Amino acid sequence: MTGFTVNSDRVQWIGILFSIAYIAVLLVLIHRKKIKEEYSLLWLFSGVVFLIISIWSQVLFFFSFLIGIAYPPAALFLIMILAVISILIHYSMVISKMSDQIKILVQEQGLLRMELDRLRMGSDYSEKTGKSLKEKKRPAAG
Amino acid sequence: MKKLAIIPAYNEEKVINSVINEIFTFDESIDILIVNDASTDRTGEAAAESGHATVINLPCNLGIGGAVQTGFKYAAKYGYDIAFQYDGDGQHVAEEISKLMLPLERHEAEVVIGSRFCQKHNGYRSTLARRIGIKIFKIVNSLLVRQWICDNTSGFRAYNKRAIHFLAKNYPGDYPEPEAIILLGRNGFRMVEVFTRMRERTEGDSSITAFRAMYYMVKVLLAIFMCALRPRLEEE
Numbered sequence: 001m002t003g004f005t006v007n008s009d010r011v012q013w014i015g016i017l018f019s020i021a022y023i024a025v026l027l028v029l030i031h032r033k034k035i036k037e038e039y040s041l042l043w044l045f046s047g048v049v050f051l052i053i054s055i056w057s058q059v060l061f062f063f064s065f066l067i068g069i070a071y072p073p074a075a076l077f078l079i080m081i082l083a084v085i086s087i088l089i090h091y092s093m094v095i096s097k098m099s100d101q102i103k104i105l106v107q108e109q110g111l112l113r114m115e116l117d118r119l120r121m122g123s124d125y126s127e128k129t130g131k132s133l134k135e136k137k138r139p140a141a142g
Numbered sequence: 143m144k145k146l147a148i149i150p151a152y153n154e155e156k157v158i159n160s161v162i163n164e165i166f167t168f169d170e171s172i173d174i175l176i177v178n179d180a181s182t183d184r185t186g187e188a189a190a191e192s193g194h195a196t197v198i199n200l201p202c203n204l205g206i207g208g209a210v211q212t213g214f215k216y217a218a219k220y221g222y223d224i225a226f227q228y229d230g231d232g233q234h235v236a237e238e239i240s241k242l243m244l245p246l247e248r249h250e251a252e253v254v255i256g257s258r259f260c261q262k263h264n265g266y267r268s269t270l271a272r273r274i275g276i277k278i279f280k281i282v283n284s285l286l287v288r289q290w291i292c293d294n295t296s297g298f299r300a301y302n303k304r305a306i307h308f309l310a311k312n313y314p315g316d317y318p319e320p321e322a323i324i325l326l327g328r329n330g331f332r333m334v335e336v337f338t339r340m341r342e343r344t345e346g347d348s349s350i351t352a353f354r355a356m357y358y359m360v361k362v363l364l365a366i367f368m369c370a371l372r373p374r375l376e377e378e
Contacts, residue, residue: 103204103208103211103315106200106201106202106204106208107200107204107208107211107212107215109200109201110177110198110199110200110201110212111198111212111215111216111219113198113199113201114196114197114198114199118196
């Protein structure tokens with residue numbers, strides 16, 4: 001053994017295997033309801049893109065030629081970074097929507113609990129005569 | 143005329159009672175709503191013990207905007223004609239409420255802002271950084287709503303019924319005051335600013351600490367520009 005030579009066949013097979021494993025893990029997670037379908041689509045899409053690139057490396061070469069990247073593996077990094085960024089932006093959208101929904105829920109819960117307490121005060125007051133529960137002089141609205 | 147004072151409170155157990163009593167002594171016909179924004183102290187209990195206020199205890203901290211909006215939702219739900227926004231830290235003066243009320247009663251405005259800066263020598267001091275921030279908001283907001291608003295960060299305001307219903311649906315989250323002015327101005331609400339006296343803060347810190355000042359400026363300016371770019375919101 002005098003040295004290592006790059007075996008492009010080997011890297012292609014590894015790429016295909018990793019892409020398939022990646023897609024399989026995603027599908028298992030969706031199947032077990034660990035990820036909702038709507039939040040897995042971007043991941044799955046990126047997995048399919050990686051699989052295509054591993055099978056037909058010409059796609060990557062053509063893509064790098066199109067946008068003027070001299071070294072095709074650099075285009076691969078670009079694709080991966082774009083995929084991750086788009087997924088993260090999607091997450092920011094999801095988080096924003098959720099925090100809006102949480103805000104509305106918290107406000108509604110606060111209002112409802114206050115109204116429930118007010119109702120209870122009204123009905124329980126006569127029973128709890130021993131307690132020094134001060135009846136509100138002015139229930140603010142009725 | 144049903145009137146409501148909306149008081150957002152976060153960890154104000156020491157002063158909340160005097161705030162409530164001050165408003166109650168000033169005018170018994172004003173209903174008082176304390177929105178306890180998940181305080182870690184006994185703010186909620188202290189407010190309830192006063193016996194003069196309705197207390198909403200939020201289950202988790204929403205920030206000032208979310209707390210105040212809870213008050214607008216309450217006011218809208220129970221048909222109030224006028225709502226005041228009033229700080230829970232004791233820096234507002236109850237007597238000044240009448241100044242806020244006047245333009246609403248005369249139908250001269252739908253939103254009245256109690257301002258610290260409309261006159262000189264008003265006894266209110268603040269830090270340099272805060273004054274610079276306030277100046278920037280003043281210029282930006284005045285350009286965007288084409289109305290000269292001196293004190294965009296004041297949390298002492300009064301709203302009529304239409305404004306209450308609008309804000310119950312649309313109100314910004316954290317640091318809402320400057321953004322709310324744009325929102326109201328862009329949606330055709332008539333605003334007026336009146337000079338009101340204010341006290342130095344007695345207890346508790348400003349919601350704006352030095353560390354967050356930059357974040358605050360950038361976030362609010364972005365929100366203001368975005369708000370200005372959006373079309374008018376639909377009303378029912």
